[in-house]
Amino acid sequence: MNSLPEQKLYIDGHYQDATSKESFENINPANNESICQVQVANKDDVDRAVVAAHKGFQQWSQMSGAERGRILLKAVHILRQRNQEIAKLEVLDTGKPIQEANCVDVLSGADAIEYFAGLAATLHGQHYDLGQSFAYTRREPLGICAGIGAWNYPIQIACWKSGPALACGNSMIFKPAELTPLTALKLAEIYTEAGVPDGVFNVVQGYAPTGQLLTRHPEIAKVSLTGEVETGKRVMADAAATLKKVTMELGGKSPLIIFADSHLDNAVSASLMANFYTQGEVCSNGTRVFVAESIIEEFLKRLVVRVNKMKIGDPLDPETHVGALISQDHMEKVLGYIEKGVNEGAHLVCGGKRVAHPGLEKGNFVEPTIFAQCTDNMSIVREEIFGPVMAVLSFPDNDEAGVIARANNSPYGLAAGVFTKDIQRGHRVIAQLQAGTCWINNYNITPIEMPFGGYKQSGIGRENSLITIEHYTQLKSVYVEMGDVEAPY
Numbered sequence: 001m002n003s004l005p006e007q008k009l010y011i012d013g014h015y016q017d018a019t020s021k022e023s024f025e026n027i028n029p030a031n032n033e034s035i036c037q038v039q040v041a042n043k044d045d046v047d048r049a050v051v052a053a054h055k056g057f058q059q060w061s062q063m064s065g066a067e068r069g070r071i072l073l074k075a076v077h078i079l080r081q082r083n084q085e086i087a088k089l090e091v092l093d094t095g096k097p098i099q100e101a102n103c104v105d106v107l108s109g110a111d112a113i114e115y116f117a118g119l120a121a122t123l124h125g126q127h128y129d130l131g132q133s134f135a136y137t138r139r140e141p142l143g144i145c146a147g148i149g150a151w152n153y154p155i156q157i158a159c160w161k162s163g164p165a166l167a168c169g170n171s172m173i174f175k176p177a178e179l180t181p182l183t184a185l186k187l188a189e190i191y192t193e194a195g196v197p198d199g200v201f202n203v204v205q206g207y208a209p210t211g212q213l214l215t216r217h218p219e220i221a222k223v224s225l226t227g228e229v230e231t232g233k234r235v236m237a238d239a240a241a242t243l244k245k246v247t248m249e250l251g252g253k254s255p256l257i258i259f260a261d262s263h264l265d266n267a268v269s270a271s272l273m274a275n276f277y278t279q280g281e282v283c284s285n286g287t288r289v290f291v292a293e294s295i296i297e298e299f300l301k302r303l304v305v306r307v308n309k310m311k312i313g314d315p316l317d318p319e320t321h322v323g324a325l326i327s328q329d330h331m332e333k334v335l336g337y338i339e340k341g342v343n344e345g346a347h348l349v350c351g352g353k354r355v356a357h358p359g360l361e362k363g364n365f366v367e368p369t370i371f372a373q374c375t376d377n378m379s380i381v382r383e384e385i386f387g388p389v390m391a392v393l394s395f396p397d398n399d400e401a402g403v404i405a406r407a408n409n410s411p412y413g414l415a416a417g418v419f420t421k422d423i424q425r426g427h428r429v430i431a432q433l434q435a436g437t438c439w440i441n442n443y444n445i446t447p448i449e450m451p452f453g454g455y456k457q458s459g460i461g462r463e464n465s466l467i468t469i470e471h472y473t474q475l476k477s478v479y480v481e482m483g484d485v486e487a488p489y
Helices: 043-060 065-081 083-094 098-120 154-167 183-194 208-215 229-240 264-280 293-307 328-343 400-408 423-432
Strands: 009-011 014-016 023-028 033-039 127-130 133-141 144-148 171-175 201-203 222-226 245-249 255-258 288-292 347-350 369-372 389-395 415-419 437-440 473-480
Touching: 009 043, 009 183, 023 083, 043 144, 043 171, 043 201, 043 208, 065 083, 065 098, 065 154, 065 183, 083 098, 083 154, 083 183, 098 154, 144 154, 144 208, 154 171, 154 183, 154 222, 171 208, 183 201, 208 229, 222 229, 229 245, 255 264, 255 400, 264 288, 264 293, 264 389, 264 415, 288 293, 288 400, 293 347, 293 369, 293 389, 328 347, 328 389, 389 400, 400 423, 415 423, 423 437
Parallel strands: 144 171, 144 222, 171 201, 222 245, 255 288, 255 415, 288 389, 369 389, 415 437
Antiparallel strands: 009 014, 009 201, 023 033, 127 133, 133 473, 347 369
């Protein structure tokens, strides 16, 4: 039975019915029961959103950066006030534990908007003295941007994309993942309440065809996607037709290298966070854990002790550590990879089964799973699983070059981590790893001040930090003649 009313589109500052007359069912992963129906945007709806976004852009882009910043800071304040309410919606949608959503998801999104609100008034060009004449540059917004979100961090991703886009003077049409459609609508409400002009932030819902209407629309200047690699390739191909700017944060199969001199308990903690936070549904997760031979036995021993203490349960229970995977299909995919791991000869250390305890039997719960004695050619080592499955591989203690080569042997390059007490080794190894976001003696820490993104097939461009301004603005050069114009004819 639906627990929420049917969700409409958010266009031009208010909720509107989709003209498609179509809807889809939004499902709670913890019990596979219906949360609500969600209306699907068709071409006419997307065109309406583009018209609204164009109108909003005309007003928003003419405001000073300071004005935009003040309005965005009001949105930040409202987001933080409504943290618990939005976090609960996020849990219903994603199946992640409330203990994560109420202290990370909403608040980290608010941090992002706050950061870019502070930058809005500082956007500027440069002056070039050319003797008798001069030139200057203007940093101008792109226009209408499309944001396409992923289902693992819906509100955070909506904030990560809309914060810099709006701070720079753009408008945005955002399409959440169809599996997690709820919280982007709340963000839209909050922007309107804070004073963002109508049309500046719109939300359209639907499946891939709705996203394709955005990526192919001639009046949209930029697409920012968080999603799978294959989706990224299709988006890039669509964007190429009109040479749209693209920013893409895609998948990964990231390495975490633990040398023999590491602080072992810290390395275990990082490995747990790099594999089991949000049920393993994190794109940057360090799912290939390379451990020096001399410490691997003790590493696994301490790891299993910690994993066995993790509580799998109702995501709304504040004591729960491991929630439900996003869908039944995804759960079957993860269980299929676990089966492949066993069949291909990896040693199943712990976990590996669906959890069907009383109260959880209808949900998509899978035990945190650890494989040891893995080899580089196994499916669970090479392919992104996006679930609570850790592959532990060993390497000779002093084979630094060898483990670096193995870590880099992947089409992905989103993230990497190194644990060692030798700080020179830490920097030396990180410098050779082919990954866009790296950590030494920690993992998956993503402060808004630090750029986030990948190498190789893990993405294009960066999110967060000052560099993001480059991805949401364009530079205009202006030459000013102060003398006469010479001509040879």
